Each structure stands twice: as C-alpha cells, then as structure tokens.
Ligand SMILES: [Ca+2]
Ligand SMILES: [Ca+2]
C-alpha cells in the first residue's frame with residue numbers, strides 16, 4: 001500500500017509538469033476568451049493538489065466556557081453568549097460588572113462588541129423579544145477624549161475600530177449631544193455607545209447615563225492599551 005501510494009504521488013507529481021506550461025497557452029491564444037477558459041478548465045486539478053498540502057487543517061474552535069441562566073442568550077451567526085441586564089448602570093460600572101461575570105477559567109467577557117451590522121440588528125431584535133422596547137443598552141464602544149468630530153476615533157473595548165459615520169448609528173448620531181446641554185460639536189459630552197432598544201441603531205451618550213447593558217462572552221480579553229483610552 002505504502003509503495004503504491006508513493007508511486008501514485010510520484011506519478012501525479014510528474015503529470016503536473018506539463019500543466020505548468022498552460023499559462024503560456026492562455027497568454028498567447030489568439031481567441032482570447034475561449035483559450036483562457038480552456039486553460040482554467042485544465043488547471044484546477046493541479047492547483048488543488050499542489051495547494052492542498054501546505055494548508056493546515058482549519059482550527060477547531062472550542063466551545064466557549066460562558067455563564068448561563070436567566071438573561072443569557074445567543075444570536076444567529078455568533079458563537080458568543082450574551083447577557084442582557086435588568087439593572088441600570090453607568091457605562092464604566094456596566095463594563096466592570098460584565099467582566100466580573102466571567103467564570104473561573106472561563107471565556108473573557110466585556111460589554112457587547114457589536115462590530116457587524118448583523119450583530120447590531122440581532123441584538124436589537126432580542127431587545128424587542130425581551131419586551132424592553134424603549135430601553136437603551138450600553139455596548140462596548142467608546143470614543144477616546146478630544147477627537148476631531150463626534151464620529152471620529154470610536155473604538156471597541158476589544159481594541160478594533162468602532163463605527164464612524166454610517167448606517168449603524170441612529171439618524172443624526174453620533175452628535176456629542178448636539179449642543180443641547182453643552183457646546184455643539186465634539187466637546188466630550190457623549191463618548192460612550194449605547195444600542196437603542198427600539199431600533200437597530202446606536203447613539204453616543206454620556207457615561208453617567210443609567211442604562212441597562214449587554215455583555216458578551218466571546219473569550220476576547222480587553223487589551224490594557226485599549227482600556228487606557230477609556231475616557232475618565
Ligand atoms: Ca461580538
Ligand atoms: Ca458637544
């Protein structure tokens with residue numbers, strides 16, 4: 001068997017040699033379209049065989065070790081577990097409480113990082129299912145102090161870039177309060193992200209606001225460098 005397999009591989013290897021000349025045919029063919037198509041049709045076998053070997057097996061993602069119980073749920077297309085609080089907290093206290101929910105040896109947690117619009121929508125739908133329409137939820141997005149504009153520099157608590165201007169935000173947001181209580185423009189009035197409970201959209205809000213909050217258990221720790229950028 002072993003010899004036979006080796007022989008097959010050797011034979012297969014030899015058979016690839018002529019096919020490496022195929023691109024020359026494709027480039028020089030007078031009937032461009034058809035000769036290119038012929039080249040593509042003839043090459044996939046060789047490409048698959050030669051490319052398959054160095055590609056490692058896809059890593060097996062272990063199931064996340066997350067807490068469970070009332071308030072915990074999952075959404076489509078995510079391995080994460082989420083927790084919807086029923087208590088109202090300031091943003092920083094909410095983040096502290098999310099991290100404290102991590103079990104010993106379990107996956108890291110933080111305020112929810114809804115970094116795809118699908119996640120924003122799915123979490124908002126969950127809000128509605130939970131009959132808490134109208135309540136806003138803190139999520140794990142913040143804006144470091146003294147940015148150039150209300151939509152500039154937003155970060156997720158796990159370190160990646162947050163939403164700039166665009167469809168994730170509610171109409172007219174982020175507005176840094178729009179001058180309602182302080183000066184218009186970016187003046188650090190609203191540097192923390194919340195998810196409106198009555199729609200799939202985000203708002204920037206003052207840290208001292210009391211909101212419910214959404215935690216996410218995804219195993220991604222909060223980088224120290226990112227934590228240092230949370231406005232005080
Ligand atoms: Ca997430
Ligand atoms: Ca302002």
Ligand SMILES: [Ca+2]
Nearest residue numbers: 176188190191
């Ligand atoms: Ca702001």
Ligand SMILES: [Ca+2]
Nearest residue numbers: 175176177204
């Ligand atoms: Ca706002």
